[in-house]
Amino acid sequence: MSTICKRVFVFITLTLMSVFSVSAKAADTEEGKKLYQSCVACHGDQGQGVDDLNGAALAGQYEWYLKRQLTFYKTGVRGSKPDDVIGQQMSAMSTILSEADIENVSAYLASLPVVTKVEAVAGDAAKGDNKYNAQCGACHGPDAKGNVSLNAPNLSMLSAKYLTQQMKSFQKDLRGFHQDDKYGRQMKMMANTVTNDKDLNDIVAYIKSLK
Known part of the structure; x- marks a missing residue:
């Protein structure tokens, strides 16, 4: 490699390193x-x-x-x-x-x-165990702490009220409706498999019982 080529190569390499350094800040x-x-x-x-x-x-x-x-x-x-x-x-x-x-x-x-936080939960955690693991556990994990590889957030840290509210938002087409929300649309489909408030309350109670 000629001296000029070496200098050009070094210049390009340093420039790219600088660009990647800024983007990875x-x-x-x-x-x-x-x-x-x-x-x-x-x-x-x-x-x-x-x-x-x-x-x-x-x-x-x-x-x-x-x-x-x-x-x-x-x-x-x-x-x-x-x-x-x-x-x-x-x-x-x-x-x-x-x-x-x-x-x-x-x-x-x-x-x-x-x-x-300690909070009162309406559902039955024991009954929610099977329901959660059948409908939610595959993505959010047995401990409800989420799964990075599946783009599933941590649920265990959320309040019972918020969990219930968001499940209903998915069911009412207030979340997961947009074509660019791939994971939200998946969640909307799963939320619609929870067909009554009792099952939802039991699932939320189970999530909140996890440590």
Whole structure:
């Protein structure tokens, strides 16, 4: 290889390394913490969720899932149905976030420890065992902590109220309706196999009984 060719090769290599270094830049959790302050009222100061305001628990959820859902809210894949009042609130909040903001706040929330809360659950956990493992366990795991390879989020950290609410949103076509929400559409099909409130309550009770 000639000297000129070597120099060109080195230049191209260094340029590509620089580009990949920028694209692979780690998310800034400190910046994410600052951004999260505007979310505290609904999602709690520790990301623990606020049921009275329909705010999901976010602390300790998978970073990739948080990024996907925030992006979906921002782009109208989620929260765009007129009847989805809660989703529309999140959609409005997400419009102010840049791609970098979404990366940073998702990384911050994923870095937080899951906050365990004691709550009353209406269903029968023993009866929910078989129902959960027959209809949900294949994707979300026997411990309901999700499965990265199947793009299934952690369910065990979510409140009983939020779990019930979201299952009903899938059943009412408020979630999983958009063609770009591949995993949401899969979840919508599974949600529709839970045909009554008793079964849903039992499944939720079982999830909340897991440690």
